[in-house]
Amino acid sequence: MAIDLIVPSVTAALPGIGGRLKSRAEDFVVEELPAYDPCGAGEHLWLWLEKRELSAAALLDHLARALDVPRRDIGCAGMKDRTAVTHQWLSVPARAEPRLAAVETDRVRVLGATRHREKLRTGQLAGNRFDVLLREVHPQAEARAAAILAELTRVGLPNSYGAQRFGHGGGNVTAGLALLAGERCAPLVDAAPDRRGFLRRLYLSAVQSWLFNLTLGHRLADGLFGEIIAGDLVQHPRLGGCYVAHDLAAANRELAAHTLVHTGPMFGPKMPEPRAR
Numbered sequence: 292m293a294i295d296l297i298v299p300s301v302t303a304a305l306p307g308i309g310g311r312l313k314s315r316a317e318d319f320v321v322e323e324l325p326a327y328d329p330c331g332a333g334e335h336l337w338l339w340l341e342k343r344e345l346s347a348a349a350l351l352d353h354l355a356r357a358l359d360v361p362r363r364d365i366g367c368a369g370m371k372d373r374t375a376v377t378h379q380w381l382s383v384p385a386r387a388e389p390r391l392a393a394v395e396t397d398r399v400r401v402l403g404a405t406r407h408r409e410k411l412r413t414g415q416l417a418g419n420r421f422d423v424l425l426r427e428v429h430p431q432a433e434a435r436a437a438a439i440l441a442e443l444t445r446v447g448l449p450n451s452y453g454a455q456r457f458g459h460g461g462g463n464v465t466a467g468l469a470l471l472a473g474e475r476c477a478p479l480v481d482a483a484p485d486r487r488g489f490l491r492r493l494y495l496s497a498v499q500s501w502l503f504n505l506t507l508g509h510r511l512a513d514g515l516f517g518e519i520i521a522g523d524l525v526q527h528p529r530l531g532g533c534y535v536a537h538d539l540a541a542a543n544r545e546l547a548a549h550t551l552v553h554t555g556p557m558f559g560p561k562m563p564e565p566r567a568r
Contacts, residue, residue, distance in 0.1 A: 294461030298451040298504050299511040302439050308432035310425035313374040316344045320422040321371055323379040326415050333408035335366070336385045339378070341400040346373040350381075350399065351489065357394045358387035362485045366411035369419075370493075372455060378402065382411035413492075446517050447552070451507055452500035463497035470494055503555045510555075519543050522567035523553045533563050 313319050329337040342350050347370035355362040366382035385406060394401050429435060457464050462478070469476040470491065479490050510516050519525060519542040524533045533554055536542040545551035556562060 294457070294464050294501070296454055296457055296461055296464075296501070296504070298449065298508045301446050301449060301511065301516065302442050305439055305442060306429075306435050308425070308428045308435045308439075310428035310432070312423070312425055313372075314426050316374055316376050318424040318426065319372060319375040321375055321377040321379075322420040322422075323368060323371075323377075324417040324420060325368070325380055326417050329380075329405045329407035331405055331407075333406045334385050335382045335407050335410050336388050337380055337382045337405055337407050337411060338391075338394075338401055339380055339403035340394075341376065341378050341402055342371070343376050343398045344374060345398045347371055348486075348489065349373075352486075353396070353399060354381065354383065354394065355485075358383055358390050360384055360387050363488055364410075368411055368414060368416040380411055380416075382407065447549075449507055449511060449516060451504050456500050457497050461501075463494050464501045466490075467494035467496075467498035467501075471498065499557050499559065502558055506555050517546070519546050519551075519553050522565045524563055524565045525551050525553050528552055535563075535566060537568060 340350075345353075347367070351362055351365055351367070354360070354365055360383055364384050368380060371377035371379055388404070391401055391404060425432075458466075466476050466478050470479070476494070479487055479494070482490055507516075519536050519539060521536075521539065523536050523542075525536045525542055525546075526533050527550065536553075542551060546553070556565075
């Protein structure tokens with residue numbers, strides 16, 4: 292099955308700025324913004340870490356070995372890019388605190404550690420702050436970027452998932468679809484037992500993200516990205532929470548004022564159902 296990972300762009304008609312992304316780790320710096328700070332007491336130790344040129348899976352493996360804890364006991368809010376310098380929270384059992392010095396390598400630094408009552412969970416963050424450097428851009432990159440920004444300001448930014456989530460050639464999606472179909476998933480079968488839970492979540496998340504991108508692509512192709520239609524689930528970016536838009540005129544006024552956005556599907560048992568009256 293061919294996995295289409297391309298999402299149409301709302302600025303495809305404008306010339307791009309070119310350039311090279313992630314030529315060096317320092318060209319892509321990510322800082323995780325936590326949903327809240329650890330309280331300072333409890334059975335879990337939250338670590339504020341810097342990693343460099345290291346995948347999320349490799350970081351978890353390293354922490355499990357260095358701290359002598361099961362991989363499943365390590366909590367993280369989200370996976371961060373390999374070719375990057377990233378700063379993020381992870382949680383481990385507090386009993387691992389005496390072994391913290393073993394975490395430090397040329398690619399991993401412990402910037403801080405504090406206790407909390409709960410394990411860090413996936414998605415438990417307010418967002419991420421990025422500092423991105425593009426090299427060898429077009430000579431007119433500044434003017435081109437200004438035109439692109441003006442168009443995105445006018446119509447909005449399609450918030451699609453990046454290719455790194457899907458694995459090389461869409462391999463993570465292929466594995467996730469095999470799991471959902473009840474078929475043999477070779478990457479999962481061949482993995483070490485303590486990695487299978489992580490990989491299962493990774494593959495299923497990749498399918499969710501792929502379906503989200505497919506829906507977004509259809510919406511863009513149909514000319515419906517800049518409009519709220521009957522049954523749409525909408526969200527106030529600053530307030531959170533999703534609800535079905537029934538007053539379409541009012542909802543579209545808020546969309547135009549950038550105080551409301553429409554959402555896309557993240558298929559699963561907890562997904563609210565979009566439904567028209």
